[in-house]
Amino acid sequence: MAIGRSKHGARRRQNSAGPTPLPTPTRTPLPTPKPIPSATPSPPLDPIVFANSGTDSAQIQSAIARFIVETGYGYPTNSVLGEPLPLMQGLLSGDIQVDMQVMVTEQKSAWNDAINRGEAVSLGKSRVDHWKSAFVVPTYVVERNPGLKTVQDIRSFKDVFPQDGGKVILWTCLSAWSCSKTNKAQIEAYGLNDIIVLKEPGSRLDLFKSHWNAEGRGEPWLGFLWSPSQGSVGQSVTLLEEPPCLDGAEPESGCSHPAELTRIVAHPGLEDSSSEIVEFLKKWDFGPATEMAAHTRLAELGATFQDTAIWWLRDQEDVWTQWVAPEVARKVLDALSKETPELAEVDEPAICPSNSGEDNSFRAVHAVGNWGMTERIEWGVDPVPEDYFRFLQRINANWFGISVALNIEGSLDSTVERIYEGFISTFTDDALTIMIDALHQHGCNVYLTLAFETNGADDAEHPVKRWQLGDPNMAREDAKILPENWPWGLDHPDHERFVAEFWQTYTDQAVHFSELAEATGVEMFSLGTETERLFRTRSGGSWPNDFEAELTAMVSSVRSVYSGLLTYYMHYNALTAADFYGPGSDHLWGDLGLDVVGVSAYFQLVDTRPTTVLSVEELEVSWERIFADYLVPLKERNLNLEVLFLEFGYIDAVAAPYQGGALAWSPRVFTDDNGNRLDDNQEVQGNILRAFFNVDERHDRLVAGTFLWGHSWASDRDWAAGTGQSHHMSVRDKFAEDVVRRYYRLVSE
Structure with missing residues (x-):
């Protein structure tokens, strides 16, 4: 087998007499990250850490302020994403120096107390005060129903809106937000609790999604929104x-929310260490016209917050130059003139960086499957977020992984199917084609994998989990599985028919998606x-049987319709517990004549749960052990095949070296126990x-590439409002993003 280039610039399998040995790459030491240039190089200035509450307006202002602080004053900056309360605690403790948008109305007493105690300093107004309301409807709802004007009119127009249990659904705030209690109290004060039921979203993004979906279908919707925000800018809504x-009344008593008061708040230590930054922020005046210009740029053109900040600084030069000294303005303008092309104009599509010369490196991210933010592709909502490709370009990624769900209903179900509804559904062919075409148009290579998603089957009458499939012994190992409900058992009376039908329908699905992969040029x-x-080609280990014949037939059927690289990716446990899994896993890729060795690589790096930040040097010792014990032997068994981590990553958590999924999906809170102004978890x-x-x-790059897990198909705004709020395996907008960016650049050169 020879490796050649496809029309999209990646490798495609071509017929030949035999495998061609891979060249040994030149080993290059990993470069040391370069510090951000400072106005005063010796001694270096301490970083200024900005809070980031995830709202559009906060992120726009933070991006603008950070660009001025870095380029005009020479200070490096960091940003900490989180909810208002943890950010407030971080600022009061000194871990955060500036919050560009404190919602004073929601946390008035707490901030007033902190300022009176000298624990925080108010530097002035953040932005123009804007509205918020729990009774927002799309304007077309009012136009279709002329009598619908006030909150009390909802009773007369109850049948217009979606209902649950006979009550109108009102999308409210997250329970962690103070407006959640306020909205509930308002409903009661207005006497509407007999006709309205509050529906709490799982995240800020879920709230916006509910509105976008209704708008996209022209359907009625009622809920809480605020302006400016991603959910309201660019949408025609009526309060x-x-x-x-x-005077003195609160919305809970039955009246409208007051205009939101927002302020810039700083830690008092900033006045001592960086008085010029304090003076700059005191002059900040983000007026309504300039703010709406930025939000329009963000919403209509799909720009990133960095893009928006650069555009705004160029477009509003006469505004921000009034906030800084002339010499600072000159430095900022000079930096703007030298800004990289991909950030200078958002109208130009981002392109995945191609390999140089004959280099065929895999510099990859994995978008997971049809869940989370990636599932928006099915709804037709922002199906191709341009700033997602700018993220790929930013980290020098050139490969993109997509997982396609297959389904069975339980342990007695021998029919592998595509399902298009439920928690994790199969991508429709149309949605996959849109994604693949968009990736190719942006210069990216595409990797497609099939995956059983048995979420419903886990709790079925006859339960089964993905990892149990094919194990003849499972009825003896899992108390929930009775022998008569486990046709994988070798002595089950329906074993032969069940196994034959399972593999035939599985092969049919593999052929369907490999035909789509061939038609769309998937690499x-x-x-x-x-x-x-x-996936066992030999008996041994814990099992007396194997599925070599069935797997060989599947490979043959797929090869007959697909000419790209073919692989399978194996859980790392099959390497660390080789005696249990046996030779059927050890020799899988060679036995089947596959083109690439794939591993899902979530290795445990240490034996005890760490409570402090482990250094790079300490973690290198762990990785050297893993290479010696597992990866070098794996390569030796597959000398002519590239080894790829087709799923790889660790959550931003101090405990991640011991437990890769530690803190998964919990809210991110800034911690800095080692005092270096970096979040310990990140x-x-x-x-x-x-x-x-x-x-x-x-x-010598034994692992030829990594597909970093968890990078859902999402715009910067959606990411910040959703996944970016939680601990997650992704590197996007974290300290690790720079690590990946530098290394991916190294291997591409």
């Missing part, structure tokens, strides 16, 4: 009339994901990846 609050296709008891994630890249370089 149902509420009585104004009289690499995987037959399955982390089903080691199913620092560990970055150190793990850096240590791996260093060790892989020492082993």
